[in-house]
Amino acid sequence: MRDVAVIGVGMNRWGELWNVAIRDLLAESVLKALDDAGIDSVEAMYIGCMTSGLFTDQEHLGAIGPDYSGICPVPGTRVESACASGGAAFRAAYMHVASGTADIVMAAGVEKMTDVDGGGATFALATAADQEYEVYNGITFPGLYAMMANHHMNKYGTTRDQLAQVSVKNHANGYNNELAQFRMKVTLDQVKNSVMVADPMTLLDCSPITDGSAAVILCSLDKAKEITRKRVVKVVGSGHASDTIQLAQRDDLSYLKSTELAAKQALDMAGKKITDIDFAEVHDCFSIAEIMVIEALGIAKVGKGGPATMDGVTAIDGMFPVNPSGGLKSKGHPVGATGVAQIVELTEQIRGDLDKNRQLKKANIGLAQNMGGSGASSVVHILEGV
Amino acid sequence: MRDVAVIGVGMNRWGELWNVAIRDLLAESVLKALDDAGIDSVEAMYIGCMTSGLFTDQEHLGAIGPDYSGICPVPGTRVESACASGGAAFRAAYMHVASGTADIVMAAGVEKMTDVDGGGATFALATAADQEYEVYNGITFPGLYAMMANHHMNKYGTTRDQLAQVSVKNHANGYNNELAQFRMKVTLDQVKNSVMVADPMTLLDCSPITDGSAAVILCSLDKAKEITRKRVVKVVGSGHASDTIQLAQRDDLSYLKSTELAAKQALDMAGKKITDIDFAEVHDCFSIAEIMVIEALGIAKVGKGGPATMDGVTAIDGMFPVNPSGGLKSKGHPVGATGVAQIVELTEQIRGDLDKNRQLKKANIGLAQNMGGSGASSVVHILEGV
Numbered sequence: 001m002r003d004v005a006v007i008g009v010g011m012n013r014w015g016e017l018w019n020v021a022i023r024d025l026l027a028e029s030v031l032k033a034l035d036d037a038g039i040d041s042v043e044a045m046y047i048g049c050m051t052s053g054l055f056t057d058q059e060h061l062g063a064i065g066p067d068y069s070g071i072c073p074v075p076g077t078r079v080e081s082a083c084a085s086g087g088a089a090f091r092a093a094y095m096h097v098a099s100g101t102a103d104i105v106m107a108a109g110v111e112k113m114t115d116v117d118g119g120g121a122t123f124a125l126a127t128a129a130d131q132e133y134e135v136y137n138g139i140t141f142p143g144l145y146a147m148m149a150n151h152h153m154n155k156y157g158t159t160r161d162q163l164a165q166v167s168v169k170n171h172a173n174g175y176n177n178e179l180a181q182f183r184m185k186v187t188l189d190q191v192k193n194s195v196m197v198a199d200p201m202t203l204l205d206c207s208p209i210t211d212g213s214a215a216v217i218l219c220s221l222d223k224a225k226e227i228t229r230k231r232v233v234k235v236v237g238s239g240h241a242s243d244t245i246q247l248a249q250r251d252d253l254s255y256l257k258s259t260e261l262a263a264k265q266a267l268d269m270a271g272k273k274i275t276d277i278d279f280a281e282v283h284d285c286f287s288i289a290e291i292m293v294i295e296a297l298g299i300a301k302v303g304k305g306g307p308a309t310m311d312g313v314t315a316i317d318g319m320f321p322v323n324p325s326g327g328l329k330s331k332g333h334p335v336g337a338t339g340v341a342q343i344v345e346l347t348e349q350i351r352g353d354l355d356k357n358r359q360l361k362k363a364n365i366g367l368a369q370n371m372g373g374s375g376a377s378s379v380v381h382i383l384e385g386v
Numbered sequence: 387m388r389d390v391a392v393i394g395v396g397m398n399r400w401g402e403l404w405n406v407a408i409r410d411l412l413a414e415s416v417l418k419a420l421d422d423a424g425i426d427s428v429e430a431m432y433i434g435c436m437t438s439g440l441f442t443d444q445e446h447l448g449a450i451g452p453d454y455s456g457i458c459p460v461p462g463t464r465v466e467s468a469c470a471s472g473g474a475a476f477r478a479a480y481m482h483v484a485s486g487t488a489d490i491v492m493a494a495g496v497e498k499m500t501d502v503d504g505g506g507a508t509f510a511l512a513t514a515a516d517q518e519y520e521v522y523n524g525i526t527f528p529g530l531y532a533m534m535a536n537h538h539m540n541k542y543g544t545t546r547d548q549l550a551q552v553s554v555k556n557h558a559n560g561y562n563n564e565l566a567q568f569r570m571k572v573t574l575d576q577v578k579n580s581v582m583v584a585d586p587m588t589l590l591d592c593s594p595i596t597d598g599s600a601a602v603i604l605c606s607l608d609k610a611k612e613i614t615r616k617r618v619v620k621v622v623g624s625g626h627a628s629d630t631i632q633l634a635q636r637d638d639l640s641y642l643k644s645t646e647l648a649a650k651q652a653l654d655m656a657g658k659k660i661t662d663i664d665f666a667e668v669h670d671c672f673s674i675a676e677i678m679v680i681e682a683l684g685i686a687k688v689g690k691g692g693p694a695t696m697d698g699v700t701a702i703d704g705m706f707p708v709n710p711s712g713g714l715k716s717k718g719h720p721v722g723a724t725g726v727a728q729i730v731e732l733t734e735q736i737r738g739d740l741d742k743n744r745q746l747k748k749a750n751i752g753l754a755q756n757m758g759g760s761g762a763s764s765v766v767h768i769l770e771g772v
Contacts (some may be wrong), residue, residue: 001485002485021518042697044626047571048628049586050445051439051445053437053439053440053510053513054439054445056517057439057464057509057513057517057521058437058513059440059468059513059518060467060513060514060515060631060758060759060762061466061764062466062467062469062474062628062632062758063468063629063630063758063759063762063763063765064631065627066628067628067629067631067632067762069632069746072628072629072630073627073628073629073643073647074627075626075627075628075648075763075765076467076478076628076763077465077467077474077478077626078465078466078467079465079466079478080445080446080447080463080466081446081448081449081462081463081464082448082449083446084575087446087539088463091463091483092463092465092478094485095478095485095487096481096485097481098485098486098487099387099388099482099484099485099486099565100387100484100485100622101481101484102691114746116413123443124439125445125518127439127444127445127446128445128446130444130450131443131444132407132409132444133714135443137741149722152518207593215677232689233671237498238465240430240461241459241461242449242452242453242458242459242460242461243453243458243459243461244449244453244458245446245449245450245453246453248564257459258459261459262461267537269542277733279482328713337530352747356583358388372446372448372449373446374448376449376453377446377448377449377461377462379461
């Protein structure tokens with residue numbers, strides 16, 4: 001297996017982008033990543049996207065991507081794993097370079113979510129859950145995560161304030177991220193008093209509907225050292241695991257087994273322990289999700305994710321910063337792009353490229369955790385500056 | 387790059403399967419492939435599917451696949467490239483094994499197309515074309531291929547009978563395939579006199595709407611020789627290329643540049659010429675498609691695909707048998723499964739596993755060509771018995 005590095009990253013300003021079609025949204029990040037790497041093209045392209053069919057009536061982004069980025073006949077392949085589509089696209093691109101079939105491969109991600117009316121986005125997102133046993137019986141994603149939150153609160157005594165603190169922290173981080181969708185600080189009271197979505201979670205516990213894209217360029221390590229003038233960021237670990245798609249079939253409603261397993265694979269491959277990692281970008285689609293994720297990763301003990309968050313362990317100046325980008329909560333969550341944007345953040349932090357107000361002091365090794373459904377798919381990557 | 391082989395294949399009987407859900411459809415082929423390989427599980431799974439979201443309201447097949455095959459926490463990833471989704475899934479699985487990350491990886495494909503009413507399937511399939519510039523202006527896939535057919539007829543003198551002969555040949559082959567959807571022989575007159583779909587193409591020039599799945603298991607060559615008691619079938623070539631998604635933007639409306647390029651990659655990798663290949667499974671979504679494909683592959687000269695077909699070059703007892711399985715036309719075209727089913731046919735022909743009435747006499751090296759949209763994506767693989 002060859003060593004692989006990230007040599008270019010790009011991302012657009014996320015938000016409700018009414019004037020931008022999905023093809024242009026995708027091309028913007030693709031061209032920025034090529035520019036960042038200082039190259040004109042790649043040998044292959046993987047595009048993470050959850051459901052452009054339901055959101056925009058357009059499948060076959062594997063053709064749209066190269067075509068509208070001006071790099072035909074480069075082959076393009078769309079990869080989907082619900083909200084983990086971006087992480088899965090990065091992993092597929094990693095395999096491609098690691099196999100030796102190509103030296104330079106792009107992983108991009110995109111979702112255009114605002115071109116459907118009313119319940120259209122909720123319906124499209126619900127296709128990540130089990131239609132026949134969950135969705136047809138009336139549940140939506142906020143409902144699934146609300147059940148997980150209630151279970152966690154009952155089992156471990158996790159409090160409403162601890163959930164809300166995830167949003168407070170991530171909005172504080174996203175306030176300094178120029179590409180984030182919602183650059184506003186929020187207080188515990190604002191989170192708790194916002195509109196109820198699914199008890200106990202209010203609007204500010206939930207990640208938003210977002211139009212956005214992101215792209216990164218992977219390269220064999222040897223060639224990376226020739227091409228890039230920036231710090232070489234090596235992919236040292238990659239993991240991917242599944243769990244039952246139905247929440248009801250799990251042993252424990254509020255433990256993310258797939259995240260634990262994917263992280264173990266990635267850490268084993270890197271020859272590292274979680275305490276060796278400097279910071280993480282994780283999948284805070286809902287506030288409870290970040291609490292469960294930091295427990296599954298071992299950043300907090302099981303059942304102690306809430307207190308750890310409240311104590312500032314995961315704050316930007318804490319022992320283990322989590323979601324310095326603002327996370328899904330503040331940066332936005334264009335589902336197929338999210339996992340790729342995590343790699344963008346890891347790369348820029350490790351390079352030390354960011355503005356002073358959000359550059360971490362210690363950012364040599366970063367971990368990205370991207371998750372699909374209510375945790376049925378988890379993808380974990382570890383990047384290290386070399 | 388490690389050598390990779392196919393060690394197990396499985397496929398269900400294709401058709402209009404009203405009583406079977408997409409999860410069961412997928413699991414049937416997955417379990418058959420595991421059984422054929424004589425193993426219980428795999429290390430990862432790729433699932434080719436074009437648009438389960440639009441056909442069945444269910445995305446996230448990467449979770450459904452392992453879960454309903456009983457092999458959680460094996461990671462699953464869905465791969466989409468319109469009608470080339472199956473070929474792209476096989477290529478992703480190939481990269482995974484070639485990278486050395488895993489020894490045994492499955493590529494499956496599935497599409498459940500009959501659970502939508504009336505125009506639902508036509509709408510879903512049209513998302514493989516350019517929505518904004520082609521579909522919103524009224525074109526459907528039969529219309530796109532009809533324009534390619536008219537162009538080919540005007541430019542090269544290809545005749546209506548030559549188009550129809552593709553269907554006659556493939557139905558004659560599929561008549562002997564127990565898993566084919568339409569096991570009936572047809573005559574030139576029956577093809578020409580069937581209901582008009584898009585001039586000059588009638589119903590019997592078009593591949594059908596199908597529910598179906600297929601699965602194959604890839605393994606590192608070294609390990610394959612330990613595991614399988616059957617003939618080892620090595621993946622000797624893999625290629626993938628793109629073209630503009632819009633037909634209107636191509637230099638030549640009736641030449642499949644992406645197929646030529648993907649085939650060149652695969653042949654170069656295998657160190658072979660097209661004349662070294664014994665037989666091929668190709669993407670005959672419409673009768674004109676097979677004529678254009680055999681020209682792009684070099685089986686016939688450009689413009690001579692029609693006469694070559696009429697002369698029996700591509701017949702099952704011809705110089706270069708094409709679509710011995712019956713092709714998309716007779717076997718059926720559950721879009722995400724098609725490319726994987728081509729690998730099933732190649733493997734079984736190379737092993738010599740098939741019934742006497744459809745086993746090719748010379749089948750040591752086979753080529754599979756799978757195509758998305760009106761040729762915007764092409765994936766080509768070459769398999770050889772060792």
